[in-house]
Amino acid sequence: MPKRISLTRYLVEQQRMEGHIPSQLRLLLEVVARACKRISQAVNKGALGDVMGSAESENVQGEMQKKLDIIANEVLIEANEWGGHLAAMASEEMEGIYVVPNRYPQGEYLLMFDPLDGSSNIDVNVSIGTIFSVLVKPEGAGVSEQDFLQPGTHQVAAGYCVFGPQTTLVLTVGDGVAVFTLDREQGSFILTDEHLRIPEDSKEFAINMSNQRHWAAPVTRYIDECLQGTDGPRGKDFNMRWVGSMVADVHRILTRGGVFMYPWDKREPEKAGKLRLMYEANPMSWLIEQAGGASTNGKHRIMDITPTKLHERVSVFMGSKNEVERVTRYHSEA
Numbered sequence: 093m094p095k096r097i098s099l100t101r102y103l104v105e106q107q108r109m110e111g112h113i114p115s116q117l118r119l120l121l122e123v124v125a126r127a128c129k130r131i132s133q134a135v136n137k138g139a140l141g142d143v144m145g146s147a148e149s150e151n152v153q154g155e156m157q158k159k160l161d162i163i164a165n166e167v168l169i170e171a172n173e174w175g176g177h178l179a180a181m182a183s184e185e186m187e188g189i190y191v192v193p194n195r196y197p198q199g200e201y202l203l204m205f206d207p208l209d210g211s212s213n214i215d216v217n218v219s220i221g222t223i224f225s226v227l228v229k230p231e232g233a234g235v236s237e238q239d240f241l242q243p244g245t246h247q248v249a250a251g252y253c254v255f256g257p258q259t260t261l262v263l264t265v266g267d268g269v270a271v272f273t274l275d276r277e278q279g280s281f282i283l284t285d286e287h288l289r290i291p292e293d294s295k296e297f298a299i300n301m302s303n304q305r306h307w308a309a310p311v312t313r314y315i316d317e318c319l320q321g322t323d324g325p326r327g328k329d330f331n332m333r334w335v336g337s338m339v340a341d342v343h344r345i346l347t348r349g350g351v352f353m354y355p356w357d358k359r360e361p362e363k364a365g366k367l368r369l370m371y372e373a374n375p376m377s378w379l380i381e382q383a384g385g386a387s388t389n390g391k392h393r394i395m396d397i398t399p400t401k402l403h404e405r406v407s408v409f410m411g412s413k414n415e416v417e418r419v420t421r422y423h424s425e426a
């Protein structure tokens with residue numbers, strides 16, 4: 093790998109390579125990355141800035157909002173609304189879609205984001221992040237929520253930025269998964285891994301074990317077998333990790349393998365799961381698949397699901413291919 097390839101150069105090269113991405117998408121991704129840098133700065137200020145604690149408000153999902161949830165949402169909107177590359181945005185923190193105001197030109201893309209993933213980790217100084225997904229607006233005048241309801245296979249770009257010991261941007265435009273590390277002195281993202289690959293097998297799982305008694309039988313079976321280690325049918329010991337920020341858990345899995353699960357459970361049986369399809373599961377699924385992993389809802393490939401509403405939830409099993417295939421098989425056998 094030649095030295096010091098910036099995100100800008102990577103995107104220019106992606107554009108030149110048989111027009112892998114159009115110039116408007118390149119601009120959009122540059123702006124999203126710039127917004128991530130601003131969010132990273134706010135995160136880094138911690139108690140020295142007015143960014144910690146609750147905002148004393150609820151979002152559309154009935155979750156208490158943290159100050160940083162709202163700050164990150166505003167940063168992303170302000171950064172992206174004027175560029176002329178977007179028609180509308182949608183976010184975990186907004187009930188409806190945000191149509192680009194008339195005073196700015198409208199572009200052909202739709203941007204979705206989880207502005208701040210891992211909110212419960214903000215105040216305890218544990219890794220958090222921003223997740224995003226880009227779609228093309230269907231032909232036709234105006235823009236509506238309906239235009240967003242496309243399966244994950246339609247994504248043209250997806251990624252996340254994790255704010256941890258390092259600030260790292262992980263991106264796919266359908267040509268593998270590229271990783272960029274923020275050089276704080278220079279203020280730019282530098283390519284540090286060009287083709288991330290997830291090992292097909294793994295000995296590490298990530299699930300919130302405190303929900304164990306609420307799980308469905310196939311999930312219980314899979315985890316039970318892992319826990320039996322060398323004494324059980326898997327014949328090997330497993331390790332467990334649960335950060336509680338999907339970005340951080342998925343980042344670890346993209347880096348060294350493993351399986352991340354947030355399954356449906358009996359506490360709220362009418363909900364398909366906790367995580368949101370369009371701005372959490374879909375972008376992460378595409379990254380995982382592009383790195384050679386797999387992602388299902390226990391029965392089907394997540395990216396094949398056609399959403400019926402913006403804030404739709406989904407059961408999630410993603411990561412090392414053989415592990416995801418196994419837990420998915422346990423569902424079909426049940």
Ligand code: AHG
Nearest residue numbers: 206208209210211212300336337338
């Ligand atoms: P968000 O902060 O955007 O609401 O997402 C939190 C999600 C996800 O990041 C994480 O994997 C999961 O919730 C953690 O759930 P538990 O609190 O059940 O561990």
Ligand code: MN
Nearest residue numbers: 206209210372
């Ligand atoms: Mn989230």
Ligand code: MN
Nearest residue numbers: 184206208209
């Ligand atoms: Mn969030």
